[in-house]
Amino acid sequence: MPRSSRIALCASLSLAALVAGCAASAQAPTRRVLRWGGDAEGGAPFVEADPADPSKVRGFDVEVAGMIAKGLGAEPQFVQVAWASIPQSAERGDFDLGMSGIEDSPELRARAALTIPYYEFREVLAVRPGDTDRYKHLSDLAGHRVATLGSTQAYQILLAAQAKSGVIPISYDDDVHPYADLVAGRVDAVLLDNIIAERSLRRSGGFVIQDEPVAIGHYVAVLAKRNGALRDSVNDVLRARMRDGSLEKTFRAWNVWSDAEAQYFARALAAAHDTTTVAAPEQPDRSVMSYVPSLIRAAAITLVLSFVAMGLAVVTGGCIAAGRVYGGPIVRGLFTAYVEVVRGTPVLLQLFVLYYGLSSVIRLPAFLAAVLGLGLNYAAYESEIYRSALEAIPRSQLEAARTLGLSELQIFRLVRAPQALRLALAPMTNDFVALLKDSSLVSVITVVELTKQTAIYATNIGSWVVPGILCAAIYLAFSLPLTRVARGLEAKWSHV
Amino acid sequence: MSALTVRALELNRGTRPILRGLDLDVESGEVCAFMGVSGAGKSTLLRAVAALEAISAGKITIGSATLTPGPLPPESKLREVRRQVGFVFQTPSLFEHLSAIENVMLAPIHALRWPADRARDVARRLLESLGVAHRAEAYPRQLSGGEAQRVAIARALAPDPTLLLMDEPTSALDPARRGALGESLRALAGEGRGLLVSTHDAEFAKRFADRVVVLDQGRIVEAGPASVVLTSPSHAATRTLLRGESASPPKL
Numbered sequence: 001m002p003r004s005s006r007i008a009l010c011a012s013l014s015l016a017a018l019v020a021g022c023a024a025s026a027q028a029p030t031r032r033v034l035r036w037g038g039d040a041e042g043g044a045p046f047v048e049a050d051p052a053d054p055s056k057v058r059g060f061d062v063e064v065a066g067m068i069a070k071g072l073g074a075e076p077q078f079v080q081v082a083w084a085s086i087p088q089s090a091e092r093g094d095f096d097l098g099m100s101g102i103e104d105s106p107e108l109r110a111r112a113a114l115t116i117p118y119y120e121f122r123e124v125l126a127v128r129p130g131d132t133d134r135y136k137h138l139s140d141l142a143g144h145r146v147a148t149l150g151s152t153q154a155y156q157i158l159l160a161a162q163a164k165s166g167v168i169p170i171s172y173d174d175d176v177h178p179y180a181d182l183v184a185g186r187v188d189a190v191l192l193d194n195i196i197a198e199r200s201l202r203r204s205g206g207f208v209i210q211d212e213p214v215a216i217g218h219y220v221a222v223l224a225k226r227n228g229a230l231r232d233s234v235n236d237v238l239r240a241r242m243r244d245g246s247l248e249k250t251f252r253a254w255n256v257w258s259d260a261e262a263q264y265f266a267r268a269l270a271a272a273h274d275t276t277t278v279a280a281p282e283q284p285d286r287s288v289m290s291y292v293p294s295l296i297r298a299a300a301i302t303l304v305l306s307f308v309a310m311g312l313a314v315v316t317g318g319c320i321a322a323g324r325v326y327g328g329p330i331v332r333g334l335f336t337a338y339v340e341v342v343r344g345t346p347v348l349l350q351l352f353v354l355y356y357g358l359s360s361v362i363r364l365p366a367f368l369a370a371v372l373g374l375g376l377n378y379a380a381y382e383s384e385i386y387r388s389a390l391e392a393i394p395r396s397q398l399e400a401a402r403t404l405g406l407s408e409l410q411i412f413r414l415v416r417a418p419q420a421l422r423l424a425l426a427p428m429t430n431d432f433v434a435l436l437k438d439s440s441l442v443s444v445i446t447v448v449e450l451t452k453q454t455a456i457y458a459t460n461i462g463s464w465v466v467p468g469i470l471c472a473a474i475y476l477a478f479s480l481p482l483t484r485v486a487r488g489l490e491a492k493w494s495h496v
Numbered sequence: 497m498s499a500l501t502v503r504a505l506e507l508n509r510g511t512r513p514i515l516r517g518l519d520l521d522v523e524s525g526e527v528c529a530f531m532g533v534s535g536a537g538k539s540t541l542l543r544a545v546a547a548l549e550a551i552s553a554g555k556i557t558i559g560s561a562t563l564t565p566g567p568l569p570p571e572s573k574l575r576e577v578r579r580q581v582g583f584v585f586q587t588p589s590l591f592e593h594l595s596a597i598e599n600v601m602l603a604p605i606h607a608l609r610w611p612a613d614r615a616r617d618v619a620r621r622l623l624e625s626l627g628v629a630h631r632a633e634a635y636p637r638q639l640s641g642g643e644a645q646r647v648a649i650a651r652a653l654a655p656d657p658t659l660l661l662m663d664e665p666t667s668a669l670d671p672a673r674r675g676a677l678g679e680s681l682r683a684l685a686g687e688g689r690g691l692l693v694s695t696h697d698a699e700f701a702k703r704f705a706d707r708v709v710v711l712d713q714g715r716i717v718e719a720g721p722a723s724v725v726l727t728s729p730s731h732a733a734t735r736t737l738l739r740g741e742s743a744s745p746p747k748l
């Protein structure tokens with residue numbers, strides 16, 4: 001290890017060591033700590049909670065991180081981070097080293113310090129058994145839905161294929177449901193890392209993996225750009241572990257070793273120059289303007305989704321409120337139970353149940369499931385607003401209407417509801433603005449709306465500043481006119 | 497001809513008797529004032545006649561319609577009764593989201609299915625006769641108490657009821673307005689309607705009612721021409737009522 005990098009290492013580890021030292025209190029002598037970030041939600045064989053002791057993690061990334069720490073003379077300490085945020089979290093200094101099947105890419109290399117790849121994977125296509133001969137390559141899937149994990153190299157490949165051959169990319173927030181939806185027929189193929197594909201095949205099956213890879217990719221560890229010296233030390237450790245067979249042993253133990261991997265190791269070790277010191281390749285032209293069309297499309301989805309869901313919420317909420325005000329004890333009890341259950345559980349859970357949980361009974365398209373999930377959730381809140389508004393209309397008004405010979409239905413339609421609506425307007429507007437923002441939750445069921453698109457954009461360029469401002473501006477452009485209209489109506493209806 | 501016939505009317509709330517055997521007639525063209533201290537059952541009697549509350553015993557006849565004990569009849573029959581009865585509540589209870597004239601037009605258009613033009617003509621005439629035509633386009637919150645009450649009367653009259661019920665119409669009016677209201681009531685009776693008016697106001701009853709009925713603890717204790725009942729009362733309750741009236745605001 002060169003002297004300069006040793007100093008840098010000491011510097012970068014000292015703070016972490018200090019913190020860890022305080023935590024370990026009396027335990028002398030103080031050991032240095034290498035904090036490494038990963039996502040245990042990614043699961044085996046990368047990083048998963050240890051079934052024997054769920055407070056610990058295990059997986060090949062865990063073991064590689066352990067080797068690196070040991071090589072640096074430090075103790076590994078795991079930090080849980082959402083997978084898509086690992087590079088940015090490293091840049092922030094949340095940990096020294098990020099590892100969790102992080103993919104090597106020119107974009108990432110341009111804005112972070114990446115180690116040499118420690119594993120070579122293949123992007124493989126998974127299809128239903130009946131389609132084995134039909135869909136061998138991406139080009140065979142023109143006009144078909146192909147699923148993958150958002151913000152990955154595979155997603156970039158699909159976007160390129162969309163432009164070229166008309167494949168329809170479907171982005172997921174996790175790597176389990178793409179395969180479930182493939183088997184269920186919601187998508188026609190899945191493009192993902194061979195490790196993930198093989199894991200899903202072992203777990204649930206119901207599909208086949210095409211032999212010929214669509215692309216080759218590499219897993220790397222990511223560090224903050226300023227930590228180039230530490231990265232060089234990590235590279236030294238990785239090369240040493242390739243050479244002495246420790247990495248091979250780990251990969252074999254996790255069942256992800258192959259001849260291709262051995263060939264890759266040989267190439268990596270033979271490479272005369274350090275790949276990481278090569279200047280980053282020219283970045284493709286990705287100006288702000290190039291993202292605007294997709295943001296506008298996503299904004300339109302957010303807007304349509306919010307309006308349709310709110311329409312459903314208003315109608316359903318109105319029926320529930322009317323049922324609770326006018327209905328008999330059974331109707332009242334049922335509606336009250338509905339409201340309490342829906343209000344008392346997270347909308348995220350409801351979306352999951354609607355889209356994935358019910359998929360064996362009824363296979364809802366993603367957008368419909370999103371509309372139903374948000375609409376039925378907000379219906380519970382709307383119904384409470386309408387119920388209290390209906391009950392706020394004085395009884396004397398209803399009796400006055402009765403003595404005029406109006407039927408109960410007419411009284412509701414002509415006297416009670418119009419006045420209740422005026423009372424409900426302000427809280428309704430409030431709810432609509434909330435719904436507009438809650439619509440971002442539906443990305444968990446594969447609908448790419450404004451926030452998701454912004455996240456994809458931000459991951460791509462490695463910064464949230466411009467995408468964040470654009471995204472906020474679009475949300476405000478939706479919500480501000482809405483509240484204006486509502487205030488105008490309120491003023492018009494106040495008759496002062 | 498009788499606009500209203502009440503026979504042996506009893507009404508209990510739970511086990512508590514509110515009305516205990518009432519007999520009452522209101523003739524067409526007559527203003528009948530009924531008086532009584534608070535809690536005597538005045539409002540309950542009006543509500544029972546308007547079919548807002550089920551009666552426990554006896555019989556109420558309004559024109560061709562009859563109310564009998566037991567739960568309120570189905571809506572279709574109820575609407576038949578209610579169309580013959582107009583009700584002006586103690587508070588005007590106008591529909592806040594409708595203008596004055598729209599309040600008056602609501603029942604003709606939706607309960608009687610008149611064309612809008614005809615309903616508007618009738619509503620305008622009614623507002624004119626009550627002296628509030630100039631406020632036709634105003635909303636309830638923009639009206640004074642007296643204006644709102646007159647709009648409420650116009651609203652109750654729009655379906656052309658044979659019987660008009662009024663609950664404490666003078667309670668929110670100054671003396672000048674009471675006089676104007678009284679004249680309006682006489683004019684309505686002059687059109688051949690029966691008017692049943694609850695009031696505390698002996699002065700008002702003396703000036704504008706044909707007949708006075710005194711209610712005490714759910715029973716009629718005295719009835720007769722206004723001039724007789726209010727000048728030489730025969731029942732203790734009436735005397736209490738009159739004393740209270742004259743004693744309350746000492747006129748200086």
